[in-house]
Amino acid sequence: MLPGLTARWQQIGNARLRHTGHTSLYARQMPLDPSFVGRSYPPTPAYLVGREKIREFAKAIGATDAAYHDPDAARALGYADVIAPPTFPTVVSFASNNAVVDDPDLAIDYSRVVHGDQRFQYTRPIVAGDELVGRQTIEEIISRGGHDFITTRTDITDSTGASVAIAWSKLVVRGEG
Amino acid sequence: MELPTKKYPVTRADLVRYAGASGDFNPIHWNERFATKVGLPGVIAHGMLTMALVGRAVTEWAGAPDAVLDFSVRFSRPVPVPDDESGTEIEVSAQVKSTTDEGHTVLAITAVCGGEKVLSQARATVRTSRLGK
Helix, strand or coil: CCHHHHHHHHHHHHHHHHHHHCCCEEEEEEECCCCHHHCCCCCCCCECCCCHHHHHHHCCCCCCCCCCCCCCHHCCCCCCCCCCCCCCCCCHHHHHHHHHHHCCCCCCHHHEEEEEEEEEEEECEEEEECCEEEEEEEEEEEEEECCEEEEEEEEECCCCCEEEEEEEEEEEECCCC | CCEEEEEEEECCHHHHHHHHHHHCCCCCHHCCCHHHCCCCCCCEEHHHHHHHHHHHHHHHHHCCCEEEEEEEECCCCCCCCCCCCCEEEEEEEEEEEHHHHCCCCEEEEEECCEEEEEEEEEEEECCCCCCCC
């Protein structure tokens, strides 16, 4: 049994595999190379966090706390502008993670990828006006039961270089068959 | 301590809105034809939308929008969203699991959809001066 994945997900993965087949240029037979652990990627271009983007994100998840919408409410908590809900760093880490997923040397077949785990560790909330940069590192590669598990870490920093949050994503790359 | 259960409806319109807000336009989250073709029961919710709704519950329990210090989930099962007015519903509950050396509270979270757990090992560490009040 694939840890953390239910039989239903495995069925889905198999069906996805049948559909997409070997269309990837990088379809491979071998497990992901664990020597890629520690590899890091160039920082993403700075992402300027807009007040309306935070409001849009908060609205999309139904988060009504005034600090997400009203700059005065956020200022009352000691922030310069509206703050973002806890999973907002995904806007930066999702884009940053493409560096790994698209790395031709690593050769992940994205048609086999399922999002396994996600973690965020926060130094402070993201605030409108932040200019955020993501730096991507491969932290772990495990092959087990014919599947690969790759954990990537995104260090998200502001324009002063100070840490804002760290995001970890574990992707499951399903094996053949 | 058991925290009050929260229920969040999720409709197709919510998925479209979340796709735009997050930048995740994977068609399995909005295109029935594509989702079915790749073997899904139909359009499914973004895992990160489920995590966002759990984050909403956590900040509401903590009583502060900036209370979350650490937050992790494992996506164990997909959340199918039917193409009708009511969609589906995600039910989020949590128990206080422990207190850290710094005095922060660790919550063990459960998220259920259609009677099945859709997350496993979901945890949040929060500053807790106002927890449950």
